[in-house]
Each structure stands twice: as C-alpha cells, then as structure tokens.
Amino acid sequence: MITAERKPLKEIMDYIQPFNRILLVGCNECVTVCSAGGRKEVGLLSSALQSAFLSAGKSIEIKEHTLERQCDPEYVEEIVGMMDGVDAVVSMACGCGVQEMARRYKNKPVFPAVNTKFMGASERQGVWAERCQGCGNCLLGITGGICPIARCSKQLMNGPCGGSTNGKCEISKEVDCAWQLIWDRLKMLGQEDRYLDIIPAKDWRTAGGGGPRKIVREDLAG
Amino acid sequence: MKTNSVLEKVLANGNLAVTSECGPPRGAVPEKVKEKGQLLAGFVDAVNVTDNQTAMVRMSSLGASILLRQMGLNPLLQMVTRDRNRLAMQSEILSAYAHGIDTMLCLSGDHPHFGDHPMAASVHDIDSIQLIQMVKTMRDEGRFQGGAEIENPPKMFIGAAANPFADPFELRVMRLAKKVAAGVDFIQTQCIYNIPKFEKWMEGVRNRGLHEKCYILAGVTPMKSAGMARYMKNKVPGMDVPDDVVARMAAKPKEEQAQEGVDICIETIQRLSQVEGVAGFHIMAIEWEKIVPEIVERAGLLPRPQVA
C-alpha cells in the first residue's frame, strides 16, 4: 500500500489562503487504510481548517467529498458537477491522486494535503513501515523475501555494513538491520549459501533511472 | 605484482605492513594535511586518507591524497559509495591514478544520519562489494563498469574494510569471503579491543583459506582516556570494547590514561603479530597522529622496509 501522512495544517492553510471556496477530496484506497486521507480525515481536516481560518477572522466554505480512488479518471470524473463554485481543490490522496485531479481539472488549483511517504505494510494498528521502493527489478527471490533496497539504510546489496548491532541498524535502535533479517530467514530456509552469491551492481533504469516509467499491457491497452 | 603499490610490495615480501590514517581538514587548508603527513613519514607504508569521514564534509580524499603524494608519501585513497554514483567514482579513480595514487580502500561509508548533512541524499548507486568488482574490472580487464575500454587502465591495489565485531557474527567471515571473491587484495579491520573475538574471526578466516587470498591488516586505535573508551563502547556502532579494557583505562588517574591507552595498543599489536594470517597493522590514531611513531617504534615495527 502507498502510505501518506497529513501535512502540517499551516502549510495547507498557506496554499488555500487566497481562496474562499474549497473542495476537499479524500480517497478511499491506500490513504484511507493508513488513516491519512479517507472520509474521516477529510472531515477532520475540514473542521480544523474552518476553525483555524475562523480564528484568524476569515470565513471559508469547504465542501467535502471522498472518491473511491483518485488515481482513476472515471472516479475523478464523478465530481465534475461539484467544481462549479469551487476556487481550489485540496486533495488528500497520494501524489498520484493529486496529479490525476490536477490533470482532469486543469483550471482549478489543486493542492496536496498529505505527504506521500512510501510503499509499506502495516506492522500493527497505527504503525506502517517501508517495504518496497519500486525498483522495477525485484531481488526478493534471492534475499530471503526481505528487500535490502527498501530496508537497508545504505541499500547494501551484498551484506550488512559494520554498523549492524544486535539485529538493529546503526542509524537507530528502532530500525531492524535488513541484512540480519535476510540472514536469519536464509538460515531458516537452509539457504545460507545464497549469501555468498555476489549481487552485481544494479541497473537502475528500471527504478526510474531511465526516466518516468510506464507499463503498457498490449492486450489490455486501448 | 598486480600494481606498483608500495603497500603491495611490502606485503608481498612478507613484512608486517603498517598503515595509518590522515583525516583531511574541514577547510581549504593544505598545511594541515602536510603537517599530518610529516608526522607519519617514514613510520608507515601507506596513509589512509578518509573520504568525508563520519559523513562530515571535509577536503576530498582525492585532493588530500594528491597533497600527500606530492610530499612523497604513499596515500591510500578511501572511497565511499555514499556520495557518488558510479560515473563520479570511476572518474575519480582515473584522476587518482593520474596523480600516482595506486592504492585504495572501497567502503560504503557512514550514514549521513551521523554527519553534518543529515538532509543529504545517500547515493548508494553501488555498494562496497560492487565497488571492489568495478575497480578490479577497470584494472584487470581495462574496462569501465559500463563496458567501454579504458585507455591506460588504473592499476589499483584494492582494499576493503572488515568489521569482525558487528552482527551477525557468523556472517562476518562470509562477508569477507564475498569481498575476496569480488577481488579485494587487502583488508583493514575495525579497531580491535576484543582480542578473543578477533581471534575467533581469524580462525574462521583461516578455515576458509581467506588469509591466503588477501592480506589482513589488523586495525588498532590508541585510546586517549577512559571517557573515550566508554564512548566507543556505548556509542559507536559496530565497536566492541570489553569491560575489562574500559576498567583498565579507568583504573589509572586521568593524566596517565593516555599512556595506558598507548600501552594497550602496543600490547595488542604484539599479541596480534602472533596470530596466523595477520599481515600488518592499521593504526587509526584519530586526531592524534603524533603518537603513531611511538607506537610503531615500541611495537618493534621499525625500521620500515625499503622497497623499490
């Protein structure tokens, strides 16, 4: 899932300061699941903005709506009728959703209300952790199902650095050493030898080094 | 001989090699580099020049190495994969070699988190093992990593670091094996205070015959005070300072602690000289270069052999 976190209120207020009628749009996918931009957060942000502007002596009008998914044009189309009488749009979706809104509603300023963080998994209620960087060439098959690119602070592909201590990364005791995890898992699977294979320098083109990426499925693409 | 490196020659002759290090200044002050170089001249076979050590901005390793080379010393160019992509690294290797620098150490580098630019992007285009491979390909195949041929390929004596004390311990020998497989010529270890653990590691190294495939230089660092001992024990990741070492330092009055640190360092060198597979010593006297001659001398490592 894509994870995100609400931006500081001040930043959002600065964006919409010049406008009076705002459409606040949430997304019912990833950002709902990570409690950053679903229907509930839309309500909270709307109320917070109202109060904050009011405290500063300014009245604004905020309409709230949450789309099933902001990264699909058909869903984004649904709110076309709401655009009249709106000066600016604030999107609580991830960067993909914000851009899709901006693409569809070209004449309305669209502002992000969340910072899109990473692709992650939920470790437990209220805690999400990075798992994937979308490098486009998955190594997990040889690293025991644990990604050193996303989870090693130095993206080391051939083993732990000298800072690995008691299973934790040198940058913080809160961060697991990815290579400790990989090694433990390889041992559990009886694949210790895998470790000795040198993973050669990575071709980063698939990770975006080759410019913005695109997937085209010929059979499906219209 | 793979290279013209003095260090390689010393090692190949079967002498215990001695290296030390020089941290470049945080400013455009060549005098400081020279000063440190002078302190070390004649006492060591090569001088490591650190590369933005602890992720703090300093004069570049290449720049400082050139200054030392100009003084007639043998700089050992450290290179971390943190700050440059493979293009920059290869071009820098060419520059170094063009200035007569023929020995280098391939590292991944401390995380920017610890330095003075925690906001900086970490490059990590490749990792240290991949860097070893790349330098080896440049030297032995005369080609860049991208495949193109090199005119006058840089003949680098390739080093890397090893930390016998980091976790998981059982991986530590295997990781060295990987570096050997990647083509490393010599190894400098993390500073050693826990000698039994180091010996255990060396045993693993010997069992795999790795000491015959690369030279292992044991790292030592003299401690200036009990406070430093405690700091290294508790705060420096991957550092193993046993309690008895801290206690030994602390047992001395403040003014005698530095001397005690030097004594420990010398004892360590003497004891490690007996360990099969130890090919030399890397003395890291951090911001205390002037003590290196005393250590080298008292450890019986003088005079340094003259090689052609």
Place this chain on the structure above:
Amino acid sequence: MEKFEPVIVAFCCHYCAYTAADMAGSQRLDYPPNVKIIRVPCSGKVDAIHILKAFERGADGVYVAGCLEGDCHFKNGNLKAEKQVQYLRKSLDEIGIGGDRLEMVFMSAGMGEFFARKAKEMTEKIRELGPSPVHTQLEQQARQKAS
C-alpha cells in the same frame, strides 16, 4: 464587559462518567452550569470529529470522561479515548485553539463528588484561558450580522 461564561462540552461514557454525573446530581453537588454533557456508550466511541466539531461550533473547552483504568466496561475504550485526546491536543495547538482546552478524565460510577469537582476545575481553567478564538470570532460575526 460581563463575566465570561465558557461553554464546555463533556462527552461522558454511559457506565462510569455519566453515572457519576447522575451521582453528583443525587448528592446535590453544585457545579457550574457551563458543562453540557453528551452521553456515549463508551469514551472510546468519541470520534475525533465530535471533538473538533465542538470547537468549530464555538466550544471553549471539551473533555472526555471515561471509566478508571481497568474498569472500562468494554475492556480498554477509555485508554483508546485517552490516546485520541492526546493526539487531538496537538491538533488543537496547530489549529490555534490550544490543546489545553481539551482534557481526558477518568472516574468511576460512584465518584459523583469527583465529577462535580472536575466540572468546576475545568470551568475555572477555561475561564482563565478566556474564550476560544473561534468563539470570539463567531460572536463578532453574530454581532455584525445583528447590526
């Protein structure tokens, strides 16, 4: 200017805090009329939006009252409520209303005296803090509209 009478909303869980309020009643314990109670089955039911909306509409203070630790009828709703309140206090600081205006309190069903005391303390505290900036603006708007 007349004495500032803050409007305070108290979200009270049915099993403990609301019962404590009834208890305060049956013991005839005076407390300031500024406190208006909204009953919820469990303090864990109090949604962040309820609290923010209260402030948005002009509340000067809000508190959530749940059972004592370990006594929650629904195991740990009270502790969930407390976390929520702590989180929202930061939001209120960000909004400019001030996190001090929001509190979490715990009480058992029999603590009528405590309920009355808490109502009093909260009222005094909010009186000290003065009207919330939202409240002030709303009043001003109302006056403008009237004139």
Place this chain on the structure above:
Amino acid sequence: MSYQLDNKPDNRVLVVGGGMGGIRTMLDLAESGHSVVLVDSARSIGGLMTQLDRTFPTNNCDLCTLSPHLSQSGRQERIELLTMTQITGMEGERGAFSVTVKTAPRYIDMEKCTACGECFKHFPDCVRFTPGLDHRAPTCMRYPQAIPQAYSVDMAACKDLQALVDICPAKAIVPDDTEKTRTIECGSIVLAPGAEVFDPKGLDYLGYSSQPDIVTSLEYERILSASGPTSGQLVRPSDKKQPQKIAWIQCIGSRGIQKGAQSYCSSACCMFALKEAMVTKERFQDSIEATIFYMDMRTFGKDYELYLQQAKERFGVRLVRCRPHSVVHKQGAQGLEIQYLPEGQAQQVCEEFDMVVLSTGFLVGQQTREMANILGIDLDSHGFAKTGSFTPVATSKPGIYVAGLFESPKDIPETMVQGSAAACMAAGDLSAKGILSGQEEEFPPERDISGEEPRVGVFLCDCGENIGGVLDVQKLADYAQSLPGVVVAQSVGHGCSSQSMERITSIVESEKLNRVVIGGCSPRTHEKRFQDTIRKAGLNPYLLEMANIRDQITWVHAAEPELAAKKAQSLIRMAVGAAKMARPLADSTLPMNKNALVVGGGVAGMTTALELARHGHKVYLAERSAKLGGNAAKLRKTLEGEDVRAFVNGLVEKVKASENISVITGAIIVDHSGIPGMFKTGMQVGPQMFYRQVEHGVTVLATGALGNHPDQYLLGKSDSVITQLEMDSLIEDKPEKVKSWSNVVMIQCVGSRSPENPNCSRICCQAAVKNALRIVEINPDARVFVLYRDMRTFGLSEDYYQEARQKGVFFVRYSQDAPPKVDQGQDGCVKVVFNEPVIGADLEVEADCLCLSTGLVADDENNEDLALIFKLPRTKDGFFLEDHVKLRPVDLPVPGFFVAGTAHSPKNIRDSIAQAQAAASRARTMLAANEISTGAAVAKVDGQKCAACLICVRACPFGVPFINAEGYSQIDPARCRGCGVCAAACPAKAIQLMQFEDDRILAKLESLFERMVA
C-alpha cells in the same frame, strides 16, 4: 419488551441478607422469572464486600460486574427490598411458607426523600448516613432506584425534633414512624445473612484496645480506601504520619489460637492480608516494609498461589512463619514491638513496627443464631447452618437453603457460587415451575414514519419539586414550542406516573408525533419506560431522546437559577436536534432455544443436567467416555465420612430415569457454531464415530480434571507408593492390609506448587487428613506422618486437622528447597528421609506405605480442543477461565457458556455440586427468556464505504468484525456489544453505531451552539 408481573406466593422466594451472596441469589431468581423479597437488618444493602477498597486477585473494585444491564428490563419489578427488617416468625413448609417480618422505623419517608443530605448536614448526631462505605458501591449496583437511600434517623439522639422536620425540603421526615410487621408468603427461603468479624478487644496481649496503631484488617481497608476516614491517605491513627513498617498478624480469632477464638479457619484472611500488603507495596514501593506473620499460608483458591508468588517476588512482601507472642508498646517508644520466635530458632526476637494489622476471622452472629432458631434449622457447634456433603446449600429443613458465610467461612467466589446454587434449589421448590409465565405486553403495530418530516413532541417533567422547584417548567415548555420541528411541548408533572404516560401516549397518537423528547431524569434509569410509552402509541421506541434536566441541572445548579434556565434550554434544544436525527431501529430478536448442552458426565455435569431437567429444560449430556460417573466414581468416602459410591450411583440412576435428559456417551465434540441462545454443536459419537449435531441455547462445561501422576518419589515404580485416591479405595477394600502397617508416610504438594504446576490443588490436605484419620481408626498403632508445606485445611476442615493431630498423626513441615528423600527399602518398604524442623534433625522412616498427595491437573488435551472449538480462554495451567474470578465464577467470558466442577479448578465433591447447581441457575437466567434480544445499539457497516482496512477488526475489544467474502467488514449484531470503538476508529466512516450515529451526536453539538451564533 416487558413482562407481566408474576408475583404470586407460589413463585416467590424470601432471601435473607443483602450481601453479595444474597444479591446474587436475588438476581438469579429475578432473572429466571421468579419474584423475590429480600430482607436485611442493615439500613442499606451491600454487605461486607462494599467495605473493601479493592478485592484480590484483580486488585480492582469490580463490584459493578455483578449486575450489568439490570436496569434494562422490567426485572426489578420482581424484586422487593426490605431494609432494617428482621424475621420474627415462620409457619408452613416447603412450597408454602408464611414468614412474619418486623421493619424498624427509619423516620424517613422513602417515597419523598431525595437524599439531599440537608438533615445529615445539620443534624449529624441523629441522622445516620451509611451509603455502603465504598465510594463506588451505591451506583456500581447499577440499580439506584432499588437501593434505599442511605439516610435514617436515630430518634433517641434527636434533641430538637421540630428543627429536624423543618430542615427537610422534601418534608420526608416522619417523626411518628413506627415499627411495622408484615407477613410474607413464599415457596422457599434462602439464608445469606453473612457473618460478623471477630472482635480482638478482649485479647490484651495484642493491645488492640489500648493502641490506636493496631487495627483490624477491615479497618486497614478503610484507611486505604479513597472514601475512608483518611481519604485514602495511608497514615497511622496515632500521629497521622505515614508508617514505614507494617505487620500483619494472621489467624486472629481463628484456628483456636486465642482466647475466645473459633477453632476453624476463616479461609479468606491469608489472601486478604496478602492483598493489603501488596496494595500497600504497590502504592508506596520501597518506602514501606510489609511483613506478614502466619502459621500456614492458605492460598488455595484458583490461581491464588500465583498471587502469593507475586506478593513475595514482585512486591517484596516479607512472610514470617510464626505466631507472634505479643504486641507491646514500650513507654516512650514510637512504634509497636512484636515479640516472636522465628521458625527453627531458639531465641525470641523483638522487632519494632509502626502499625500492626490483625487479620480477624469470621463468626456467626447472635442475630443469625436467633433467626435460625425461629426458622428451626439445625446449626453445627460453631453456629453454621448444617448441610450435607452432597447437598451443600440445603439446610436441615426442606425448602430452606443457605449461601455464603452462614454456611461456612469462605471467600467471595464461593459465596457467589452458593448464592446461585441456593437460587437454583429454592426455585425448585416453587410450584409455579419457572420459565416466565408472564405475557409480552400487547403493543399496537409500529407506524411507518419514513418520508415524514420530523414532528417532535417535548414533554417536560417537574418531578414534583425536584425540577419544578428550580425551573419554571411551563416557561421551558413555551421555549421548546418555539423550536423548529416541535409540534407539541407540555409540562407533564411526574412524567413517569402512569397517568402522565397515558397522556403522552395519547398526544403522540393525536398529534401524529414521530419523535419524542422527554425532559426529566436520567436515561440510565428511565429510558426503557419512556420507550415503552411511545411504543404503546405505535412509535418505534428508538425515536425517543431524553434531556436529563434533573440530575444535570436542577439538582446541581439550584444556586444559579438563571444559568440553570439557560442550560435547560440548551439541553432541550440538543435533545430536539438529536431526536430529529433519530431513526427507527429494530431490536433484533431471535427465538431462544430452551435446551442445554452439558459437556461431561461426572458429578458436576450430572447435577447440572438434573437441575435443568427438573425445571423443564431438555438437556443433552455429552460424556466422552463410555459411562457416566467421572472422577468421583473412583472415590469412596468424603472427609465427613459419607459414602460417595452410593451417591454417584444414585445420580447415574436419576439421570438415566429423567425424561428430559438425553445421555450421549462416547461423544467427542468436533464443531460448534451459532450465537448465545441458538447454538449448534456437532459431535462424533460411539465407536463408529457417527456424526450428530444438537441445537441448544446454553452450554455448561463440566469436563472435570485428571488425577495427577507425576514421576516422583517412586510413584509407579514401587507397589508401596500410591496416591491419596488409591489410598481412599484401599482403606475401604483392604482394611487388613491397613492393619498390618507400622509406618505410613504421606507427602503433600507432590506435583503441585512447583515450577511445573505452580498452583495449589486445594483438595489434597483434606484428603490426607481424611485418610490419616481413617488409617488410625482401623489401626491405632500405625504411625502416620504427613509431610507438608502449608496445611491448607481451610474452613471447617480445620477441625479434622486438629482431630488428626490429637489422634497422634505426625504433621511435619518441609520446605520446597529441602524435600523429603525416598528410596527403596527392605521387604518392599520405602525409606523416607526428611528434616524435622522442631528438633532440627533428619529422620528416617521405613514406611510400609508412602502415600502421595498428587492433586488434580487440568485435562490439558481435552480442554485445549474444547477451548478452540468453543473459543474459550483458559488459565495458564489449562483450566477454563471464568468471566470474573471474584464475582462471576460460574459464567465463562463467552455469553451462554458456564462452567462447573473441576473443569474450573481443583475442588472437592461438595464444592463441585454447589458449582453445578450454580451453573444450572446461571443457565436458567438465560433460558428464562423466550427471545434472544440482540439489542439495537449495534455497529453497522456500510459496505460501499468500507475500505477493508482492518482497523475495526483490530480495534474491537471483542473480536467481532471480520472482512467477509465480499471484501468488506461485517459485524455480527448478535455479538456486537455496542461500545462504538470501531465506529470512532473507522477511517472511511463506514461504520455507524446505531442510537449514537455521528449525525445524531453532531446534531446535539449543532443545536447546542445554534443560539450562540445567531
């Protein structure tokens, strides 16, 4: 729904005593459809437990778990409480008793009294206020309207009668109140009068009467309590300073230690002292040292041994095994000096303490003895009601039952068990055979209000002076009338009077109202009544909203009438706003399956089955083995000497003869589904493993436990080494062998109280004493050694322990670090070496028989399977874990499940039978209803909005939501408890809690602030 009152004498039980046991009996009976009169001589009910600050082993005040939901139905109409009342005479017999009672004058008209406290404030000398000492007690009963207000007047102490009468604003003081006598007709009687606490005043060497810093355990409890005399400050009475060292002295008034002490063990004091010491340490950590002087540490209850370990290890409570010689206050000294002889030492030690707590025991009060005399029931030598080994709650007189401390000294869980057991037995004597005979009230069909604009009716109570004295109700009604959507607004006087309710009903009909707001008292107590009122007018009951203008305004803001009036307007406005958002909701109901499944065919299972069958329920009795009887079939004699085999055979016969019981032997439970009241359980039956499924409303687990057989002390390796269970049969079957013995050694705690099995098996000390007595009776020359760690002959079994000592049985203590050593000896004997602490030397005995007290362990394998299938929690040692160890020892945490016998924890037959009867009673409270109401305040998911994020799944305290096959969250309304935590947490706002929907709560907020802005 509500039921017609079935309040005829043949459906009525008289319960004597309003402590925990009596309340449990009363509630069980009322919930099962019987009517109850409860009499108590005290001025308010609650008994001893309400004086406790916190209870072990949870260290919480858990009183409120006793009777949740009580005010939700009309049940209270079947209960009558008579306080300050005593029994003066009794006639008749089982099925038709006629009891005369005398109620002392209170001099306060309870109808008028508002408990305002004015009289108490001005005349503290003659007005008594005893609200139950704990600050939580009164309301934790969840039952405020049934608990008499706690005020009463002592006329003798009153000097100015007129002034007292005048001070009462409600005119409730009745100076000419008189003693009243009345006769109660009932079918059976339950006695739960509780006990008194030993008074240590007479023991001068303890100095209790002269030293303020020597207190009883109950007094110490009051000092710790937040509502106690020191507001919870722990200070010693003499100088109000915090004590540094506190000592507890055990067995004060128990075990025949002091002058005037009872011979029995009071059972609860060891845990009581540990709890007080632990709470003290918990609050003050290292700044207070807590020491307990004890004889035997009797922590025999479920998981109590773990509690003891915790006290020692985690809290550092110091335990000293010895009986202090005396407590002295030396002239001029600060503290109190305790003189004692530590175990194994010759020298007396003097140690100074700041405070001393005397752990005083229980005894039967004089008043109780007199009552027993009037009722004609037999008492034992201590004054406890005589009962039988197999009839634990039946007194000597048919139709009269006993529960709690009057039966024998005990702890709260056993009292709760007996309270339910007595309810079960008492109900059996009623000729109106249980199951609600009342009819559901006739309601007109519900009017469909969909599409209608809100038409709100506001009805305001003046509640006499309660509201009307502070607020101008008519003015408030005028205000309400002005609110948008309000069609009618009226003042209705006492809204809850039947006249007013009828009026409301007719206005709802005539004005076609579709929402109703009541401005009056608390919805906690009156919502149900007003819901019924509007339901009678054809409105869905959930279209009601209440504004609590009495408890939250007139009772608390009387001093500020103007602000009170403004607040009243706000509250009415909020209620009107919320009412407009109210939606009709359905109480989902399902038909109750009246059958029961009892798992386990031992004594407990058979007893429960027979009791339920007696009350007309069909019972499936599933037994895993091929025949009924369980562990007890292997037993021969009880401690009291009664014949177990004959009893068990009798039970089996009765079960087989019962038409209502279907016995399924060879049954292995394999699956389970459904909701409480509608379960389906599948089992594989017989050698062919045929699959069979039964449908039932409740499940009782009586699966028993296993005799422990640890590999210790040559057990199973030498013929001379046997267990107590084997010894029991051997004495009966081979007395000649017993006669041949010279030495018998018994070792206690074999396989119990050890790291592998930390808990006490509870029954072994009694078993050892029982068998030792039987051996010396057959063979007076035999030397019997009982090697023990703590003799835990709790309660009345202490008498048998003392008897055994007198008859020459040697009781020798050993410590866990130095257990006895056992080796093969000559001629089939075993050699036992143990340390004798009194002489301080090792002794060697050639034993003809070594008998090990191995106790019981959970049937781990079987219990694990059942726990998985039924989703029930277990204790660490594998027994089923009840809903609340103190107050709900029979109910399992999953509604509709009950536990009886040793499946709950090790216990003897008598206690198993009591728990089995209790399980039947608890089961009946559920089976009495004709429908399973799953309530309306449940969470509902909008599948369209749900993002299947799992947040509700993780947030629900009861694990109800799950993501269904369609990919959205589903919440089973039958299992939802209505807390609304999921609704608050849902990031997609896909969940709403009915009755507390967001728009309804927000409407309250909007309405509250409406006027302020406009």
